[in-house]
Amino acid sequence: MLALLAQVRSGGRHLAPALDQALHGLEPREARAFVTDLAYGTLRHARLLEAALAPRLANPERLPERVRLALLAGAYERLVRGTPAHAAVHAWVELVKRGPTRQRRLAGLVNAVLRRLSPDDLPSPAGAQSLPPWLFTALARALGPEPAERAALGMLAPEPLWLSAADASAATARLRSEGAEVRPGPLPGSMRVRSPQPLGRLAAYREGLVQPQNPASLAVARACGDVTGVRVLDLCGGHGIKAAALAAAGARVTSVERDPAKLRAATANADRLGVHVDQLAWDLATPPPLAAAPVVLLDAPCSGTGTLRGHPEIALRLTPEAVARLAHLQGQLLRSALACLAPGGRLVYAVCALTADEGPEQVEALLARERDLRAEAPALPLEGTLAVGPGRYILPEDGLDGFYLAVLSRRA
Ligand SMILES: C[S@@+](CC[C@H](N)C(=O)[O-])C[C@H]1O[C@@H](n2cnc3c(N)ncnc32)[C@H](O)[C@@H]1O
Structure with a gap:
């Protein structure tokens, strides 16, 4: 997980293909969903989580990237997913211990910081967009301050699986026969889907009945x-x-x-x-x-x-x-x-x-x-x-x- 986040945050890779590679062969479905949410959620909320962690770290910018990412991902679990300390902290501490020797001594710091985090550490709603200030200002200039805030917050939510289909009723029937939940989307021909399997394994996809499309x-x-x-x-x-x-x-x-x-x-x-x-x-x-x-x-x-x-x-x-x-x-x-x-x-x-x-x-x-x-x-x-x-x-x-x-x- 730390390698995946590092490839994206500091290595210049796009998240979607890096995640696809990381998920390859990972079973069961719940584990895939958890890793996906952790990766997207940590990066979406990165600035917000950095702000929550900052008062507890003397020199965050001097920490090795791997340790900073363990803190960010752990803070995402604690503060956004609401996982209690006893369930969320240990795994990140262990990952840091498995790193290069000079990082291992930072495991204690990661443990102490993640355990003490509380929802009160989250910045005020004004900071909740987790955008660089210049970008929020740019959005506010384009949309107006209130729609910009709604837009920024809207983009922090997880991404649904949207499919479109030339024949929505045939596609819906096929998807349901494969155990997927299908709800009509906001336009004719679009559907919001929860699938028990990755999209590429669905016959509805392989047979060309559906196209992933927002x-x-x-x-x-x-x-x-x-x-x-x-x-x-x-x-x-x-x-x-x-x-x-x-x-x-x-x-x-x-x-x-x-x-x-x-x-x-x-x-x-x-x-x-x-x-x-x-x-x-x-x-x-x-x-x-x-x-x-x-x-x-x-x-x-x-x-x-x-x-x-x-x-x-x-x-x-x-x-x-x-x-x-x-x-x-x-x-x-x-x-x-x-x-x-x-x-x-x-x-x-x-x-x-x-x-x-x-x-x-x-x-x-x-x-x-x-x-x-x-x-x-x-x-x-x-x-x-x-x-x-x-x-x-x-x-x-x-x-x-x-x-x-x-x-x-x-x-x-
Ligand atoms: C927003 S994407 C297009 C998405 C596409 N219309 C779709 O619905 O799947 C923009 C595309 O413009 C292409 N592009 C960028 N600069 C270009 C150029 N100078 N000439 C032609 N294509 C260009 C990029 O390779 C990229 O695929």
């Missing part, structure tokens, strides 16, 4: 409108999750993506789902060599600040400079997207980010430059959305990812 991501694909028989360019297609939803809705989709490995993964996934998507490997710093299309989706690379629930490591690494670089790239990609939008066509711009630079300000700058574009109100049949500038935010509450979404139409 409802907010599905809502972005749906914002393209009625795409039956329509040619759609899916720019920055990534692993092709939105492309697959569009193809399943009857669109003729071409995904454009810089990374060939992602295109290969997208093809394998589309094959599993039984849908077809054309592909082009291309760096969208310049417009792709494709005929203009009536619908263009640009799901741009972004800070991912709407997805901290599933990617808590982002909050530990992101800098304001990185946000500024991403905003510059998004401006470039929007120019390429416009170059392939037909007259009378519709451009959907989306980012899973909650900073103003990447969302409303990006789109406002575009509208000021391009006089033949007009913002439409995006069709977003979700609760918890917020109109800001020319588009809308989907707030990351109730297990949804946070997105900014704008729908722009070009004069015919």
Whole structure:
């Protein structure tokens, strides 16, 4: 566990693949669920837990990373999961004792600190977002202080398993026959699922009836409108999750993506789902060599600040400079997207980010430059959305990812 946390916090790895590797072969299901919650929970609450531990440590920054992580994970168990000291402390002390010789003498410190922690050590609600202050300020500037606080707290909750399906009733029946609990999600075709087995072992998944997808991501694909028989360019297609939803809705989709490995993964996934998507490997710093299309989706690379629930490591690494670089790239990609939008066509711009630079300000700058574009109100049949500038935010509450979404139409 300490090695896993270290790989993510200081080693630059993403949590999801590192955790997959760590869980490989781990049984039973309860043990997998416990390790998963411990890893995500510790990283999501990292700043909050550091603040709770700080008064009890003379020089926390001088402690070896492994020992700091044992303290963080132990504090997560004690303060967030509410595990009593007699059940939560011993394992972390033992892990520290198994470390390099010069760390072993710190086992006593870990024992004493974790035993004495109490809920009173948790900082006030203002600190409860566990975000770096600059990032909370950025969210508050984009959303307003109160929605920013709700968003930050919403992203501390565990991530539900969301699936989407072209045929929700067939998928639900199949999932239930395999012992899964299925509840309808907030959009038609989306489901909130508790599965007794890892997703990859479910026949419903292997047979292509379901796709893991947050409802907010599905809502972005749906914002393209009625795409039956329509040619759609899916720019920055990534692993092709939105492309697959569009193809399943009857669109003729071409995904454009810089990374060939992602295109290969997208093809394998589309094959599993039984849908077809054309592909082009291309760096969208310049417009792709494709005929203009009536619908263009640009799901741009972004800070991912709407997805901290599933990617808590982002909050530990992101800098304001990185946000500024991403905003510059998004401006470039929007120019390429416009170059392939037909007259009378519709451009959907989306980012899973909650900073103003990447969302409303990006789109406002575009509208000021391009006089033949007009913002439409995006069709977003979700609760918890917020109109800001020319588009809308989907707030990351109730297990949804946070997105900014704008729908722009070009004069015919
Ligand atoms: C937000 S992800 C896309 C997710 C995808 N639309 C989906 O629903 O599965 C952004 C993608 O943009 C790609 N990307 C980043 N810069 C690019 C560029 N200059 N040209 C083309 N693709 C780029 C990244 O590789 C990444 O896959």
